[in-house]
Amino acid sequence: MKKMLLALCVIHVLVLIPNxxxxxxxxxxxxxxxxxxxxxxxxFNDIARLQKVKEINISQKKDELSKIKKMISSKLYDKDTIKTTFYKKIEEYKLLVESSEKDLEVEKRLMFKKIIEIINKKLVILAQEANVDAIIFKPENGYFSAELDLTDRLIELLDEGSYEK
Incomplete structure (x- = not known):
């Protein structure tokens, strides 16, 4: 029984390997x-624009902190009240920085997910057009024949379409 099973496995492998x-x-x-x-x-431009908006908001909050810090050093204001406000604003600043980073990361992921979905659809068309059985993403290491490089054609296919933001 074991020999028969082994023989079937070998035949199966020999039949599939050429394919x-x-x-x-x-x-x-x-x-x-x-x-x-x-x-x-x-x-990438949308990401840069979003990042710029986040940086402006953070910069404005930082300016607010600087103004309050100057108020603390001046003798015109009640230091205890100003310090309390200052510490509260520091916490707000930290939260803003943290949430801005998280929001930007989420936005990036969503944008790239959308691009990958579009690329995957175009890869099906490209595979049929180039008469290939599979298309892989080139890793950093290894040898890949330039003859099988479909990068430029994929860019052409992507540039033919129009996409919603």
């Missing part, structure tokens, strides 16, 4: 796609 070996696999460099495609550029 895997003959599979044509293309690849794309996602970092290049994100940097050079219109949708990638728009996304």
């Amino acid at each position: 895997y070996v003959s599979a044509k696999i293309g690849w794309v460099d996602v970092s290049v796609v994100l940097k050079e495609s219109k949708i990638g550029k728009v996304t």
